[in-house]
Amino acid sequence: MLKSLQATKNPFSKTEKQLEILSNGFFKDGSLPTFATKLKEISQFPLQPNKIEILQINVGYMCNQVCAHCHVDAGPDRKEIMTIETMNQILNVLQRTSVDTLDLTGGAPEMNPNFRWFVEEASKLGVKDFIVRSNLTIILANKKFHDLPEFFAKHKIHVVSSLPFYKREKTDKQRGDGVFDKSIKALQMLNNVGYGVEGSQLKLDLVYNPSGAFLPSDQIALEKDFKKALKEDFNIGFNNLFAITNLPISRFLDYLIASNNYEDYMYALVEAFNPKAVQNVMCTNTISVSWDGFLYDCDFNQMLGLKVNSKEKHISEFNESALKNRDIVISQHCYGCTAGAGSSCQGTVV
Amino acid sequence: MEKTYYNPADLKKFGKISDWNEELAAKFFDYYGKVFEEGNLTAREKSLIALAVAHTIQCPYCIDAYTGDGLKRGITKEEMMEALHVAAAIRGGASLVHGVQMMNKYDKLSM
Numbered sequence: 001m002l003k004s005l006q007a008t009k010n011p012f013s014k015t016e017k018q019l020e021i022l023s024n025g026f027f028k029d030g031s032l033p034t035f036a037t038k039l040k041e042i043s044q045f046p047l048q049p050n051k052i053e054i055l056q057i058n059v060g061y062m063c064n065q066v067c068a069h070c071h072v073d074a075g076p077d078r079k080e081i082m083t084i085e086t087m088n089q090i091l092n093v094l095q096r097t098s099v100d101t102l103d104l105t106g107g108a109p110e111m112n113p114n115f116r117w118f119v120e121e122a123s124k125l126g127v128k129d130f131i132v133r134s135n136l137t138i139i140l141a142n143k144k145f146h147d148l149p150e151f152f153a154k155h156k157i158h159v160v161s162s163l164p165f166y167k168r169e170k171t172d173k174q175r176g177d178g179v180f181d182k183s184i185k186a187l188q189m190l191n192n193v194g195y196g197v198e199g200s201q202l203k204l205d206l207v208y209n210p211s212g213a214f215l216p217s218d219q220i221a222l223e224k225d226f227k228k229a230l231k232e233d234f235n236i237g238f239n240n241l242f243a244i245t246n247l248p249i250s251r252f253l254d255y256l257i258a259s260n261n262y263e264d265y266m267y268a269l270v271e272a273f274n275p276k277a278v279q280n281v282m283c284t285n286t287i288s289v290s291w292d293g294f295l296y297d298c299d300f301n302q303m304l305g306l307k308v309n310s311k312e313k314h315i316s317e318f319n320e321s322a323l324k325n326r327d328i329v330i331s332q333h334c335y336g337c338t339a340g341a342g343s344s345c346q347g348t349v350v
Numbered sequence: 351m352e353k354t355y356y357n358p359a360d361l362k363k364f365g366k367i368s369d370w371n372e373e374l375a376a377k378f379f380d381y382y383g384k385v386f387e388e389g390n391l392t393a394r395e396k397s398l399i400a401l402a403v404a405h406t407i408q409c410p411y412c413i414d415a416y417t418g419d420g421l422k423r424g425i426t427k428e429e430m431m432e433a434l435h436v437a438a439a440i441r442g443g444a445s446l447v448h449g450v451q452m453m454n455k456y457d458k459l460s461m
Binding site: 165167170210212214216217218221222225267271 | 393394419421424
């Protein structure tokens with residue numbers, strides 16, 4: 001796959017089609033309970049935030065990769081890019097709220113032409129945890145990105161990067177031909193400036209997404225396997241591994257339907273529902289901001305076009321108090337975050 | 351519709367065997383869960399053993415279940431295929447080693 005669903009006019013590029021699939025079939029006929037029903041059973045409906053600690057900013061859907069599981073449907077053909085004006089509005093919010101974590105994502109956030117400016121300005125505000133979700137290959141994609149490891153280190157950025165597996169075949173199958181080798185090189189470059197090195201303050205975490213229609217296994221066991229393999233084979237070190245469930249949205253939903261795995265996957269998610277995971281899912285402490293400044297409960301809701309349930313829906317009118325008291329918008333994709341040990345942008349939640 | 355003995359959808363209904371005998375089903379599933387916990391063997395090793403045994407007894411449900419379990423654990427297809435060959439080697443070996451009995455009998459009865 002070299003183009004986004006949007007570019008190929010795939011029906012699953014439309015949020016209405018995705019929501020229709022997620023709300024009908026066995027969810028409509030009662031064979032499986034809706035997520036709302038499940039929450040009501042454990043007296044957790046409506047789901048509300050605990051506090052707002054994290055602003056996750058999607059600075060654009062443009063990406064140098066076209067990963068098979070991408071819930072953003074990101075790719076080189078996507079033109080949605082955050083403007084400096086919106087970035088300034090975000091900086092304003094950072095200055096006047098209790099948010100202490102800034103999490104930049106995309107697409108490839110580094111491809112936003114104002115990415116470095118934004119990092120420099122946000123750094124001046126003293127963010128406690130400044131995350132950049134880097135796909136690694138961007139570092140090698142063009143010589144203007146080759147110094148990203150040094151740039152990240154200078155601003156003490158917490159780098160979080162995806163690596164589906166420590167072997168080439170599975171990684172390349174999910175993320176594209178050649179991605180594994182480039183990822184290894186990029187990881188070595190990050191290690192060389194101090195990331196993921198024992199005793200260093202520079203944090204490098206990896207994200208594991210299952211490369212197929214199955215749920216992730218034990219995060220601790222996976223982290224052990226990854227650390228051993230990457231050290232032995234490539235002398236690469238990193239801090240933590242986050243195991244993240246693939247949510248049935250966008251390209252992953254398209255894959256589930258096309259491979260005849262949708263029903264089994266949804267049954268597996270519902271069966272793995274863990275009530276203990278509910279209160280720690282990321283929408284309980286995160287606000288997601290889209291490239292055009294609109295507010296969402298999480299990146300997944302953003303991709304489904306489900307804006308926050310609040311009068312103020314744009315970063316320019318950010319109302320922390322109102323957002324703290326909102327009802328979180330849910331649908332059946334939410335089962336992905338409550339399956340097993342739970343799933344969030346920081347890995348398991350239980 | 352084509353008639354078959356096995357329906358993949360039945361695997362997720364395994365728990366329903368308790369409908370007809372709750373006590374014994376509970377004992378079995380409790381034992382089953384304990385068997386697969388981390389012990390002197392890792393849960394990963396046990397999963398591979400289960401996959402190999404599933405092929406020996408040719409249980410399609412077990413094959414599906416432990417292929418899926420192996421994928422979740424990051425067990426590669428090469429590792430799975432090696433485990434299958436271990437099962438095949440033991441199965442084949444079990445037949446062949448009885449050939450010693452055949453050879454003994456042959457020698458006993460022959461002048």
